[in-house]
Amino acid sequence: MNRVSVIMGSISDWPTMKEAVAILEQFDVTVETHIISAHRMPTEMATYAANAREAGVDVIIAGAGGAAHLPGMVAAQTTLPVIGVPMKTKTLNGVDSLLSIVQMPAGVPVGTVAIGEAGAKNAAYYALQILSITNQTLVTELETFREQQAQKARESEAKLHD
């Protein structure tokens, strides 16, 4: 079974990152969650990232806020796909997190999504789409999800003209 790792710099990121976990759990994948900070737990972070592929992880979703170095530092130590989720912050509205995550040097990519909960949700869908390259069940499930989403939009369109 496919495995997605959802990691975050602090427990204070959980209200955002749980949105990603909730979506992943609706699909046929195993999810693991960890608090791992590049700043506060540099040794554990390096060990985790370096061993993730061998441990059976397929995709890493990493959320962090402010000086959000976690996604980039994890990406530096693995060739697994890393998706970065910038936390919304009180001081700079998450622009600090976004810029810290997105501006990686060439050769060490972090696939960066939008700030906050919408970003966390899209990180989950993006991880599922990556996994669907080799998982036909996920292809079918994602197509069903897209159709349900379209149906809801059509219904709201119809309500607008009631």
Ligand SMILES: Nc1c(C(=O)O)ncn1[C@@H]1O[C@H](COP(=O)(O)O)[C@@H](O)[C@H]1O
């Ligand atoms: N950006 C990082 C990293 C890191 O990048 O290693 N470790 C913690 N943090 C961030 O600090 C913010 C405040 O954390 P606290 O609420 O624990 O003070 C969180 O959004 C976390 O992701």
